[in-house]
Amino acid sequence: MSQLLAVLIDGLIYSSWLFIIAVGLxxxxxxxxxxxxxxxxxxxLGAYSAASLAGYWxxxxxxxxxxxxxxxxxxILVGLIAGPVIERGLLRFMYGKDExxxxxxxxxxxxxLEDFVKLVWGVDPYFLYQPYSLLGxxxxxxxxxxxxxxxxxxxxxLIGVVVAWVLTRTRQGKMLLAVIHDREMSAAxxxxxxxxxxxxxxxxxILGALGGALTAPMISVQPGIGAETIVLAFAVVxxxxxxxxxxxxxxxILVGLVRSAAVHYRPELDLFSIYFVMAxxxxxxxxxxxxxxxxxKI
Amino acid sequence: xxRDLTVSILIGALIVLLLAGPLLPRWAxxxxxxxxxxxxxxxxMMLLMRTGLVSFGHGLYYCLGAxxxxxxxxxxxxxxxxxxxxxxIAATGAVSTLxxxxxxxxxxxxxxxxxxxxxxxxxxxxxKTSALGSSDGFNVAAKTLFGVRIAGTEFERYxxxxxxxxxxxxxxxxxxxxxxxxxxxxxxxxxxxxLRVEYMGASVANTVHINYVMSAVLAGLGGALAAISVGHIxxxxxxxxxxxxxxxxxxxxxxxxxxxxxxxxxxxETIRSFAYExxxxxxxxxxxxxxxxxxxxxxxxxxxxxxxxxxxx
Amino acid sequence: MAIVLEARGxxxxxxxxxxxxxxxxxxxxxxxxxxxxSNGAGKTTFVNMVTGYxxxxxxxxxxxxxxxxxxxPRQITRLGICRSFQVPQLFxxxxxxxxxxxxxxxxxxxxxxxxxASRHAGTPGETVDSILERFNLTGYRDKPAGALPEGVRKLLxxxxxxxxxxxxxxxxxPTSGVSADEKFELMDMxxxxxxxxxxxxxxxxxxxxxxxxxxxxxxxxxxxxxxADGEPGVVLDDAEVRRxxxxxxxxxxxxxxxxx
Numbered sequence: 001m002s003q004l005l006a007v008l009i010d011g012l013i014y015s016s017w018l019f020i021i022a023v024g025l026x027x028x029x030x031x032x033x034x035x036x037x038x039x040x041x042x043x044x045l046g047a048y049s050a051a052s053l054a055g056y057w058x059x060x061x062x063x064x065x066x067x068x069x070x071x072x073x074x075x076i077l078v079g080l081i082a083g084p085v086i087e088r089g090l091l092r093f094m095y096g097k098d099e100x101x102x103x104x105x106x107x108x109x110x111x112x113l114e115d116f117v118k119l120v121w122g123v124d125p126y127f128l129y130q131p132y133s134l135l136g137x138x139x140x141x142x143x144x145x146x147x148x149x150x151x152x153x154x155x156x157x158l159i160g161v162v163v164a165w166v167l168t169r170t171r172q173g174k175m176l177l178a179v180i181h182d183r184e185m186s187a188a189x190x191x192x193x194x195x196x197x198x199x200x201x202x203x204x205x206i207l208g209a210l211g212g213a214l215t216a217p218m219i220s221v222q223p224g225i226g227a228e229t230i231v232l233a234f235a236v237v238x239x240x241x242x243x244x245x246x247x248x249x250x251x252x253i254l255v256g257l258v259r260s261a262a263v264h265y266r267p268e269l270d271l272f273s274i275y276f277v278m279a280x281x282x283x284x285x286x287x288x289x290x291x292x293x294x295x296x297k298i
Numbered sequence: 299x300x301r302d303l304t305v306s307i308l309i310g311a312l313i314v315l316l317l318a319g320p321l322l323p324r325w326a327x328x329x330x331x332x333x334x335x336x337x338x339x340x341x342x343m344m345l346l347m348r349t350g351l352v353s354f355g356h357g358l359y360y361c362l363g364a365x366x367x368x369x370x371x372x373x374x375x376x377x378x379x380x381x382x383x384x385x386x387i388a389a390t391g392a393v394s395t396l397x398x399x400x401x402x403x404x405x406x407x408x409x410x411x412x413x414x415x416x417x418x419x420x421x422x423x424x425x426k427t428s429a430l431g432s433s434d435g436f437n438v439a440a441k442t443l444f445g446v447r448i449a450g451t452e453f454e455r456y457x458x459x460x461x462x463x464x465x466x467x468x469x470x471x472x473x474x475x476x477x478x479x480x481x482x483x484x485x486x487x488x489x490x491x492x493l494r495v496e497y498m499g500a501s502v503a504n505t506v507h508i509n510y511v512m513s514a515v516l517a518g519l520g521g522a523l524a525a526i527s528v529g530h531i532x533x534x535x536x537x538x539x540x541x542x543x544x545x546x547x548x549x550x551x552x553x554x555x556x557x558x559x560x561x562x563x564x565x566x567e568t569i570r571s572f573a574y575e576x577x578x579x580x581x582x583x584x585x586x587x588x589x590x591x592x593x594x595x596x597x598x599x600x601x602x603x604x605x606x607x608x609x610x611x
Numbered sequence: 612m613a614i615v616l617e618a619r620g621x622x623x624x625x626x627x628x629x630x631x632x633x634x635x636x637x638x639x640x641x642x643x644x645x646x647x648x649s650n651g652a653g654k655t656t657f658v659n660m661v662t663g664y665x666x667x668x669x670x671x672x673x674x675x676x677x678x679x680x681x682x683x684p685r686q687i688t689r690l691g692i693c694r695s696f697q698v699p700q701l702f703x704x705x706x707x708x709x710x711x712x713x714x715x716x717x718x719x720x721x722x723x724x725x726x727x728a729s730r731h732a733g734t735p736g737e738t739v740d741s742i743l744e745r746f747n748l749t750g751y752r753d754k755p756a757g758a759l760p761e762g763v764r765k766l767l768x769x770x771x772x773x774x775x776x777x778x779x780x781x782x783x784x785p786t787s788g789v790s791a792d793e794k795f796e797l798m799d800m801x802x803x804x805x806x807x808x809x810x811x812x813x814x815x816x817x818x819x820x821x822x823x824x825x826x827x828x829x830x831x832x833x834x835x836x837x838x839a840d841g842e843p844g845v846v847l848d849d850a851e852v853r854r855x856x857x858x859x860x861x862x863x864x865x866x867x868x869x870x871x
Binding site for chain 2: 662683684685688689693694700701702703704705709712713714716717718719720735771772774775
Binding site: 110123 | 537
């Protein structure tokens with residue numbers, strides 16, 4: 001019984017993490033039709049910034065509880081700087097090109113940022129354990145979980161709710177939804193699509209960095225975490241349906257639970273399980289769980 | 299005619315490399331050897347790209363070919379190059395024929411992502427398989443060629459080099475001829491307008507399937523030869539960043555001619571070896587910047603420089 | 612002349628929209644049939660069903676002795692029915708020559724799957740050059756299809772359909788997008804090529820002059836049904852056709868008022 005409970009709880013925690021890393025990616029794809037490989041770099045930048053800034057904060061003797069705020073600020077700063085630089089400085093010159101070409105452009109950015117991270121932070125791993133261990137732990141049945149995992153879960157729910165609310169209730173959000181549905185029509189209706197792109201990419205960047213910042217206390221922050229994470233984010237986004245927020249949430253839950261089951265019962269199928277789910281979903285629903293139907297061509 | 303020129307260049311290159319081989323310094327022979335292996339994979343990528351598909355998971359077949367060749371010794375005690383290459387062809391041919399049944403229904407991002415997924419599945423499986431060395435991989439040593447012992451002989455290096463050169467040559471010629479055939483021409487037609495191809499009576503799915511399998515076998519051959527030449531294989535060969543490198547070289551080379559992938563691979567490997575030695579932490583950055591430059595200014599790849607020069611000449 | 616293509620009781624609805632209702636048509640070999648009707652009347656739906664792009668909700672389509680209703684476009688083409696498109700569907704990065712070479716190549720490599728007498732004489736290259744000549748496209752031989760003027764693209768689109776040597780050719784608005792003075796030139800060229808190979812032609816058209824001049828028979832569509840079927844002179848004079856398709860009744864009425 002407790003094994004089943006463990007699978008469930010571990011699954012939900014992992015799902016929360018998956019959702020956080022995937023939401024920015026699916027948002028950017030939905031609006032801009034760009035599969036942003038550099039999202040992995042933003043994740044890494046967020047993790048490194050959080051680790052080094054919060055680490056500095058704590059080492060300087062400041063209140064450890066403040067480190068959470070520092071992590072948050074670090075992530076937002078990363079997104080606010082990197083987002084506009086990438087979008088305004090490079091991407092906007094590439095709009096209109098083939099989807100695959102844009103993917104390659106973001107891949108190039110990813111490669112550049114991977115080394116940028118190495119140049120700035122070096123190749124040795126960073127450890128930021130305090131925010132993780134600070135909060136203590138809680139018990140369910142005979143299982144013990146660090147409370148930080150609750151933070152992760154709460155963050156995922158909060159992000160999901162806030163993004164959904166902004167998209168459906170605010171004017172800016174509805175404009176984003178309009179662009180997701182039909183870019184040309186939106187432009188014809190007077191929506192400043194260029195500005196929508198800018199905002200979307202920056203928000204997506206912040207969300208990506210936030211994912212990294214939130215994860216930093218749980219892992220050893222080192223080169224390669226961006227590459228590892230982006231493939232997982234892809235899987236979630238593709239399973240859920242490119243550009244769909246509820247899809248990403250559902251996919252995160254599905255993948256999280258399946259992977260958790262794999263880890264508990266057949267650990268060698270860990271990575272396999274995620275891509276297996278992706279393959280199965282795509283076979284049954286070729287465009288993912290939630291997808292926008294396409295009109296006839298001729 | 300341009301086509302005859304390609305064949306002449308290929309034959310010329312074959313002769314030059316085979317003759318010059320023994321005279322080359324060790325590092326140069328190794329560099330060319332590895333470039334040819336990589337070039338084989340990129341040749342496969344080029345075939346797919348001409349059909350309108352970009353695979354972000356060809357590391358799957360590169361790795362599969364290498365492991366098929368490498369595990370023959372561990373499993374059956376076989377270490378003959380000819381058998382190893384056959385094993386690579388068989389393994390990649392079988393897997394790709396199966397996967398293509400699914401993959402041929404997808405295009406664009408989905409094709410790229412699904413192929414990525416399959417390569418990551420292999421990566422995940424290999425990393426967890428301690429019998430094959432997990433993430434460390436294991437060493438591969440080819441001992442005989444067609445039954446004749448070569449390991450430990452003074453000809454070992456050269457023979458492996460020669461096999462690689464010949465294989466690359468045969469593959470390039472075959473693909474070149476294929477391009478000139480009716481089915482070969484369908485590839486670009488499919489890339490441009492699948493609907494029209496179907497309405498003219500040809501099966502898009504069949505051509506995509508065939509081209510996919512061919513590109514997979516080429517990648518498998520490249521992987522097997524790399525395993526034999528380098529002497530070591532590991533799951534990293536199936537990691538998505540390896541596939542990304544193949545995509546990069548394919549973009550760099552362009553799809554104009556069968557010579558392009560080998561040229562592109564050679565430039566890539568040369569830069570990589572030097573960049574790695576002098577500044578290992580900026581090597582990826584250099585790659586990224588080069589890719590951006592090629593995408594922005596040379597959308598047809600480096601080969602389009604040649605065709606441009608010929609037109610103005 | 613024998614009936615080569617027959618539609619029996621064709622119906623097609625998309626939810627509440629009826630795109631085709633009880634279509635019964637028999638087309639004779641070597642004839643030229645015009646399909647007219649206002650937008651949404653069901654002409655393109657009919658063409659799409661015959662070429663296999665759409666499956667009818669009920670009814671069947673028989674070609675020769677064979678029920679082709681369940682077949683895919685590719686199979687139908689191989690049996691001998693080919694179409695051109697309202698928006699030319701070409702291989703834009705390939706030259707006109709290469710475009711046609713693809714079509715000729717498909718036939719050449721098709722083997723026994725192709726309908727009889729579908730082979731071209733001569734080498735593929737020679738065949739392509741002769742097609743280019745027949746359609747007056749030789750001047751555009753080496754230019755990429757994407758860069759050609761619209762009228763030329765339309766011609767090439769039709770030439771491509773002819774390259775696979777069809778027994779029945781369906782043209783979807785062959786003169787749309789072509790300037791008024793070029794329309795007749797285009798249709799003359801197409802009809803000449805078609806007559807030389809004894810092909811049955813059905814074409815969708817909005818230009819009544821073209822319909823009048825080139826067809827033996829006209830089918831008028833309205834709201835998914837065929838409301839008139841006969842010689843061009845008769846059909847175009849039909850009261851219902853004038854009301855629902857050509858709009859002449861209304862135009863005549865307008866003229867009357869304007870005179871005051």
